[in-house]
Amino acid sequence: MQSETKSRVDQLTSPAGHPVTVLRFEGDIASTSKDAVLGAYQGLPKGKVKVVLLDFTKVDYINSSGIALVIQLLMEATNAGQKVVAFGLSAHFTKVFTMVGITKYAGLFPSQAEALETL
Amino acid sequence: MSERKTTNVEVRLPSRMGFEKVAMSTASAVAKLMGFPDDRIEDLKTAVAEACINAIEHGNRLNEKLSVGVVLSASVDSLEVKVIDDGTGMQKKPAKPDIDKKMHGEEDARGMGMFLIQALVDEAEWVAGSEGKSSFVRLVIRLDKDA
Numbered sequence: 001m002q003s004e005t006k007s008r009v010d011q012l013t014s015p016a017g018h019p020v021t022v023l024r025f026e027g028d029i030a031s032t033s034k035d036a037v038l039g040a041y042q043g044l045p046k047g048k049v050k051v052v053l054l055d056f057t058k059v060d061y062i063n064s065s066g067i068a069l070v071i072q073l074l075m076e077a078t079n080a081g082q083k084v085v086a087f088g089l090s091a092h093f094t095k096v097f098t099m100v101g102i103t104k105y106a107g108l109f110p111s112q113a114e115a116l117e118t119l
Numbered sequence: 120m121s122e123r124k125t126t127n128v129e130v131r132l133p134s135r136m137g138f139e140k141v142a143m144s145t146a147s148a149v150a151k152l153m154g155f156p157d158d159r160i161e162d163l164k165t166a167v168a169e170a171c172i173n174a175i176e177h178g179n180r181l182n183e184k185l186s187v188g189v190v191l192s193a194s195v196d197s198l199e200v201k202v203i204d205d206g207t208g209m210q211k212k213p214a215k216p217d218i219d220k221k222m223h224g225e226e227d228a229r230g231m232g233m234f235l236i237q238a239l240v241d242e243a244e245w246v247a248g249s250e251g252k253s254s255f256v257r258l259v260i261r262l263d264k265d266a
Contacts (some may be wrong), residue, residue, distance in 0.1 A: 031136060061140070063168055064235060068228040075222050092161035099238055100231055101218030 003027040003061075005036035009044065012053070014119035022112075024055040029066030037069040041076065051119055052077055055112065057088030067100060074105045087115040125194045132171060132187040134179040134204075139171035142189045142202070149191050150198055155262060162239040163198070163260050169232035170202040170256045178204025178254060188255075197241075197261045208247025208254035209233065 010022040023040055027033075041052070054070070056062075062070075077084045087109040089097060094108055102108075109115040130145050132138040143164040150160045171187055179185040188203035216234055220226035237243045242259035 061168075063139075063165075063172060064231040065172070065229060067231060071218070071221050071228045075224070075228070078222060090161070092158065092165070096165065096235065096239075099235070100216050104218055105222060 005029055005033035007036040007040040009040065012116065014051075014116045016119065018051060018119055020051045020053050020116065020119055021049045022053040022055055024058070026058040028061040028063075029056075029059055029069065030061070030063050031065035033066055033069055037066075038072055038076075041073045046080065049082060051083045051085070053112070053115055053119075054084065054086040054106070055088050056086060056093070057112075059088070059093075062093055062096075067097070067102070070097075070102065071100075074102070078105060083119070085109065085115045085118065087112050125192050128191040128193070130189040130191075132175070132189065134175045134181055134183050134185050134187060136172070136175060136181070138187075139168045139175065142171045142187075143168050145189065146191060146198075146200055149193055150260070153193055153198060153262065155198070155260065159260060163200075163258075166236045166239045166243070166258050167200055167202070169236050170200070170258065173209070173232050173256070174202050174204035174206070177209075178206030180206070196263060197259055200258045201255045202258075203253055203255040205248075205252050206254050209245040209256070 004027050006026040008024050010024060012020045012022055014020050021044055029037060074084055084106040086106050089108060097108060107118060128145060128149055130142055132141055146167045147160050147164050150163055174187040179187060185205045190201045192199040216231045217226055221228050240258045241261050244257050246255050248254040
């Protein structure tokens, strides 16, 4: 019933010249998305990645189990000394992420360009 | 929707993760017919989804022989949604998630469903059924609520 979560990795450079690793998600983010969310993050080369950008532009549905996966990703990234920024959430999910406190650990931006400007 | 009358819509879901989206779509369609603004419909969809997930996972313990009942009652100025399962009901009040504790591994990263339900609708109550059956969560959103 839930649409499979897909994820892919892109490499970008911020306007300030910093390398940025982008995790782009597509589909639902729910309890079945562990591999696509945490697995994709854990597959990034440790030590090389300093900034991770999460792209939610193509995500329609996130439930509390999916939010928990994002929190686990943030926890691992914080422990690894990485900065995490997210973009592309709908107004509703921006509100939900803010309500649960995620904004304390990851900046949320409407678009990729606005997120990159801060890096 | 006619005035001074309650219109009921009922859906029965299998206790299988993912089927909460059927309830979300139904609630969204009813709320649209009633004239709720888009942002309130999004709030309702998330609250209904979380209520159904709790019913499937905790109430019916993923037992596919049991179903989750979703009853939507539309009146002139509010929409009530009851999500009914065969569990013993929620014993604790929803706590606000503590992101710092979650980030430090002192609190389960999960466990935000009840908090989201309560935060996104105008009324939420959890009612334990008698003899461990027909427990339900009751949600209400009102049309006159400022966005």
